[in-house]
Amino acid sequence: MLDARQKTSLISRRVQALNFHPSVFKEATGIVTRAGIKLQEATQELWREWLNDMVATENNEEYRLAVRDPGLHFLNWLKVRATRRFHVTWRALEALSRTYGPDVSTRFMIVWQQEVAWAQRMRLFDNPHVAVRAALFLRETEGNPSKTFLALSEIYAQAASQFGYFDNPAQEMSPEEIRFSAELPEFSPLFLQYAAKAYKTTLEAFDRQKIRLLADRAKQDELLERDLEVARDIAELTRTFPMRRVMAVIKAAIGHGIGPNRLFLIENAYVDKVERGEIQIDRGTRTPQTDFLSVLADKKRRAVLLSASVAPPDDEPDREAARFEIARLNRGWLDGLPDAYRTRPDLEERMRRWQVDIVDMNRLVPYDRISDFGFFVATEEREAANV
Numbered sequence: 001m002l003d004a005r006q007k008t009s010l011i012s013r014r015v016q017a018l019n020f021h022p023s024v025f026k027e028a029t030g031i032v033t034r035a036g037i038k039l040q041e042a043t044q045e046l047w048r049e050w051l052n053d054m055v056a057t058e059n060n061e062e063y064r065l066a067v068r069d070p071g072l073h074f075l076n077w078l079k080v081r082a083t084r085r086f087h088v089t090w091r092a093l094e095a096l097s098r099t100y101g102p103d104v105s106t107r108f109m110i111v112w113q114q115e116v117a118w119a120q121r122m123r124l125f126d127n128p129h130v131a132v133r134a135a136l137f138l139r140e141t142e143g144n145p146s147k148t149f150l151a152l153s154e155i156y157a158q159a160a161s162q163f164g165y166f167d168n169p170a171q172e173m174s175p176e177e178i179r180f181s182a183e184l185p186e187f188s189p190l191f192l193q194y195a196a197k198a199y200k201t202t203l204e205a206f207d208r209q210k211i212r213l214l215a216d217r218a219k220q221d222e223l224l225e226r227d228l229e230v231a232r233d234i235a236e237l238t239r240t241f242p243m244r245r246v247m248a249v250i251k252a253a254i255g256h257g258i259g260p261n262r263l264f265l266i267e268n269a270y271v272d273k274v275e276r277g278e279i280q281i282d283r284g285t286r287t288p289q290t291d292f293l294s295v296l297a298d299k300k301r302r303a304v305l306l307s308a309s310v311a312p313p314d315d316e317p318d319r320e321a322a323r324f325e326i327a328r329l330n331r332g333w334l335d336g337l338p339d340a341y342r343t344r345p346d347l348e349e350r351m352r353r354w355q356v357d358i359v360d361m362n363r364l365v366p367y368d369r370i371s372d373f374g375f376f377v378a379t380e381e382r383e384a385a386n387v
Helices: 004-017 024-034 042-056 060-068 070-081 090-100 102-122 128-143 145-160 175-180 190-198 200-204 208-240 247-255 260-275 289-296 299-308 316-327 331-335 347-359 369-386
Strands: none
Touching: 024 042, 024 070, 042 060, 042 070, 042 090, 060 070, 090 102, 090 145, 102 128, 102 145, 102 175, 102 190, 102 208, 128 145, 128 190, 128 200, 128 208, 145 190, 190 200, 208 260, 247 260, 247 289, 247 369, 260 289, 260 299, 260 369, 289 299, 316 347, 331 347, 347 369
16 A cells, blocks of 8 residues: 555656646647637646546556657647536546446436536526526636536435426437527526525626626627537538539639649638638538638638648658559549549549659649549649630
């Protein structure tokens, strides 16, 4: 059995092994900002959460991965964690399980997500006191989710023992349904009990006008977050199915004198801005293609995006390795191309000519092979039509 000094020494060594260069925090702050987290010192708080998780983890493989490159591990962890603003650490889950048992803790994890959704929805309520309590709860939870999680678990344990608590149909609704449905059954979420006590002194210090101003801000925060969620969904979908591979976009780019690699950079910068809410896309739009086509036609907007873009690593060894990989592509690669490509005639012969141009260095090594091949096909068709 280790004594207190030995345990402290062991923890200290684990902490030291997870140190990384301070420059990592600059990139980490960018990740936090893009995720829409506005709390002061949020990056430092999340770093401490990561550090505590890694120091205390019983997953030795995960710890070894973190020690090999602590900065990279923290950034990869943060990219996921920053999108889960109300994430609860495994330490809080263990504490809940020890107190109430695994069955209650498993059920409460579902309830917890529902409670967050209720608070988000209630920021839009006409009753300013409810809207402000919801906003204060979410702000506190974003800063210290484990605290409010465990506090609500106590309220839940008491409520669950009451007759009829589980009969309300709201108990079976998903967080998305709770937050976005037009109508919901009457239900009093647990967080309102917590907020009534936790923020009583704070709210009593505010006059009616201050409460109204805070409620208006809560409403705007909820509407903005909904817009950002839509923007993130659009950005994720666009990264999965890039616009630069769409023939209509490729032909428009060619018409504006934009090459495939420049289009790659423009689109990446454009999607980043969409994700951050800097470019507004209509809620009912599944793709920003219409707006993107207008960007391609606007030299000033293109220039702004190009200046904000970051090109992939591009030295000669990388280019030569890419040429070799492209030279080895076979007929099977064509089967994975978009339908608009595969319906073109003589596609295999066109692929061979495209490969030769790249291997012979008559064509730039592409950032995106599929898009580049689309440019090659569209350019050949354009030239044939002009003969």
